[in-house]
Amino acid sequence: MAYLKTPGLVLRNLNYKEADKLLTVYTLEYGKVPAVAKGVRKVKSSMRGGIQLFSHSDFVFYHGRSLDTVTQCAVIEPFPQLRSDLDRFAFAAYFAELALESVPEREANPDIFYLLLTCLHLLVTHDPELVTRLFEVRLMNVLGYAPELTNCLYCGAEVKGRMRFSLQDGGLVCTDCAPEAAKLVYISPGAAANLKALSTMDLDKCGRIRLSTALRQELAALLSQYIETQLEREFKSRAFLDSLNQV
Ligand SMILES: [Zn+2]
Incomplete structure (x- = not known):
């Protein structure tokens, strides 16, 4: 099970390295998952919407040894009012x-x-x-x-x-x-x-x-x-x- 697919809520979202974000996502299927979203601070990243703080999104994580990597992320509800x-x-x-x-x-x-x-x-x-x-x-x-x-x-x-x-x-x-x-x-x-x-x-x-x-x-x-x-x-x-x- 290298890939994990689940809905999740972005509860923490921190800048990481030059263009990445470190997320903590509370997921339906796997509970609290720490993950890196690579390149998402670049304008063209398609994952930008879904990884925003408090967003409810469909995630696919690649389950790594220490940290998971977000490979897909599609927003379900962005909750803009909460930001x-x-x-x-x-x-x-x-x-x-x-x-x-x-x-x-x-x-x-x-x-x-x-x-x-x-x-x-x-x-x-x-x-x-x-x-x-x-x-x-x-x-x-x-x-x-x-x-x-x-x-x-x-x-x-x-x-x-x-x-x-x-x-x-x-x-x-x-x-x-x-x-x-x-x-x-x-x-x-x-x-x-x-x-x-x-x-x-x-x-x-x-x-x-x-x-x-x-x-x-x-x-x-x-x-x-x-x-x-x-x-x-x-x-x-x-x-x-x-x-x-x-x-
Ligand atoms: Zn008593």
């Missing part, structure tokens, strides 16, 4: 970093591919902040970090009154179990309910969710802390996003 609008670009860059940093190379996961593809679509047409919360929740679910949002994660009792959330163990904690829990934060009932909705709803129905400013801020902070705790790293593109939103 021309700075806000949307920043959100898409965050999706890309989150996905790329949380998976090993060459391990197929069609759920991640379709989640990325759908959320890039939604980013063009919907409230980008809401789509980002949706992407965060669903990526964590796909990666196996779905939080417990109904009962106490330790004793299984219904959580009443003041709600706490364990960033470390991933879920709600009741008052009785709180002294035993690690990395606890308070969570409002509204935030818990919306997390549950984001986690189970049809992706294309996310436009139906309406959040107050307070809830938006709470969910953004909670998910950011939860992701950093679970994946044990910070995300550069996230810091950039936050800096844009503070202006």
Whole structure:
């Protein structure tokens, strides 16, 4: 299998040597694939459209010893709005970093591919902040970090009154179990309910969710802390996003 044919999403695109690009493509069939696209910075290259950042394209890779080489690339959807609008670009860059940093190379996961593809679509047409919360929740679910949002994660009792959330163990904690829990934060009932909705709803129905400013801020902070705790790293593109939103 020297040649690999698959649809993919270009999640990283860096200049390389004189006329080449180094890409990281999240593919449907082979997961995260690093590849070089040769000569694509020359005007006459037919692959220029398909290798642009965030493009959804049909790829053929030659599978090399260290790095794959893109031998064919035909664009399916170029998503130009994600490159021309700075806000949307920043959100898409965050999706890309989150996905790329949380998976090993060459391990197929069609759920991640379709989640990325759908959320890039939604980013063009919907409230980008809401789509980002949706992407965060669903990526964590796909990666196996779905939080417990109904009962106490330790004793299984219904959580009443003041709600706490364990960033470390991933879920709600009741008052009785709180002294035993690690990395606890308070969570409002509204935030818990919306997390549950984001986690189970049809992706294309996310436009139906309406959040107050307070809830938006709470969910953004909670998910950011939860992701950093679970994946044990910070995300550069996230810091950039936050800096844009503070202006
Ligand atoms: Zn408990």
